[in-house]
Amino acid sequence: MITMNDVIREGHPTLRAVAKEVPIPLSDEDVALGKDMLQFLKNSQDPELAEKYKLRGGVGLAAPQLDVSKRIIALEIPNTETEGADPILSTVMYNPKIVSHSVQQACLDEGEGCLSVDRPVPGYVIRQARITVRYTDINGDTQKARFKNYTAIVVQHEIDHLNGIMFYDHINEKNPFFAPEDVLILG
Numbered sequence: 115m116i117t118m119n120d121v122i123r124e125g126h127p128t129l130r131a132v133a134k135e136v137p138i139p140l141s142d143e144d145v146a147l148g149k150d151m152l153q154f155l156k157n158s159q160d161p162e163l164a165e166k167y168k169l170r171g172g173v174g175l176a177a178p179q180l181d182v183s184k185r186i187i188a189l190e191i192p193n194t195e196t197e198g199a200d201p202i203l204s205t206v207m208y209n210p211k212i213v214s215h216s217v218q219q220a221c222l223d224e225g226e227g228c229l230s231v232d233r234p235v236p237g238y239v240i241r242q243a244r245i246t247v248r249y250t251d252i253n254g255d256t257q258k259a260r261f262k263n264y265t266a267i268v269v270q271h272e273i274d275h276l277n278g279i280m281f282y283d284h285i286n287e288k289n290p291f292f293a294p295e296d297v298l299i300l301g
């Protein structure tokens with residue numbers, strides 16, 4: 115199973131590398147890695163397992179964070195509205211590509227965190243409010259999906275990892291909580 119020991123931290127060069135596309139059809143190894151990444155996220159959101167294995171909670175994970183420079187991301191976004199409800203998004207994306215996005219931008223009012231960053235970095239991380247992503251799913255099928263608000267932000271955080279971009283690269287240095295007036299600030 116993946117644990118925090120497998121997660122590389124800022125300063126490791128792989129976090130700043132551009133990851134390579136994975137061959138399609140997917141190799142057994144890449145399918146297995148995707149499944150392990152998704153399981154890590156589920157484990158990290160389970161209070162007992164997170165405590166037992168000292169896992170930091172995450173809603174997304176990118177293969178470069180495991181020192182695997184491949185274009186693979188996993189997303190496990192829970193539905194916090196209703197206890198025990200199905201997750202909003204639970205998927206593995208191979209070779210994800212943002213094919214279009216809104217002009218409208220958005221950010222999370224509480225900012226973002228990263229398993230590869232062992233320190234809080236406060237500030238608004240300005241991203242696209244809505245995105246359309248094309249990717250290959252774990253069954254090898256090509257998907258095209260639209261995401262908005264929180265989910266869109268998480269997907270962008272993960273795709274950034276595939277391009278060597280860290281969330282704090284988007285924070286305004288002079289005024290971390292600066293947001294142009296038409297930016298959606300999501301609570």
Ligand SMILES: O=CN(O)CCNC(=O)c1cccc(Cl)c1Cl
Nearest residue numbers: 172173174226227228229268271
């Ligand atoms: O790359 C993935 N991680 O570093 C996992 C830990 N961070 C999060 O779950 C997280 C937390 C807040 C906002 C966003 Cl957008 C994300 Cl992604």
Ligand code: NI
Nearest residue numbers: 227228229230
């Ligand atoms: Ni991250």
